[in-house]
Amino acid sequence: MPELLRKELGEFSSIVCFKAAISGMEEALGEKATAIALTTAGRARGKKLAETLGLVGASISLENAAEKLAVALGAEGTRLCKIEKILSEGDVIKVYTSETLCSAGEPLNSTRKCTFTMGAVWGAIEQILGKRLKGVHSESVLRGGDYDVFEFTLL
Template sequence: MQRQELGDFFSVICFKAAISGMEEALGEKATAIALTTAGRARGKQLAADLELVGKGLPLDVLASKLAYALGKDGTRLCIVEKIVSEGDTIKAYTSETLCSSGEAIGSSRRCTFTLGAVWGALEAVLGKRFQGKHIESVLQGRSHDVFEFTVLG
């Protein structure tokens, strides 16, 4: 069923209200796990939709494709600025994330769904399993929300 008038998108305000309700009902930790898992599933599906699964693209090309799909021309989840390899880790630099929208500077809010979406896409495209974490936040005065991924195994 397609929404004929409203289409596929709805407000950040409504999604953030759902997150707050989940945190109230389930607790912050369980909600973070659920949202990260949901984000990973979304990222994997996005990679499949873009026909990128297993392509092993260079990180700059992958960043460009995710920037388009997740940014202002796509779902508007976030802006993917760049994805780079630093030693044994991969770092994704994002801005205007769903998670930080409407939050006060100094908030401890983490980007769980957004982290998961980038994580799932990376795993699907590169064919590797990663451990991911949100290591820098615009809410803590940083220039970007930075997600760090290390290969498992």
């Protein structure tokens, strides 16, 4: 079945509209249910992205994965976030991001977590590694961090 394409507007919409959808979902469903739904949606997006980039089952270093994800999710891609680096520290994979969709327009000290953004990175990393992971948003630019850091460990 052919896809309907937007001839003039293309694939992108504004952060303002996406954040309005998040706020509406939180109002209707509550914060916790919305966070679960957005993280799950993000994971599905990340898995599809990894497939599109040919990263599923590929023998690729985290450094190379970071480069490919940075292009796909950054200024040359969907503009979801900037991937600054991906590091493996023992059993933990840390993804350092900035300019995330989730943090945009938020006041300092906001308690907002990166749900969809973390989910997208999470899904991509799972596909690259071929393993199920547990993810947490461990550091936030909104609360004094230099980056939004997502930490992933094996289940």
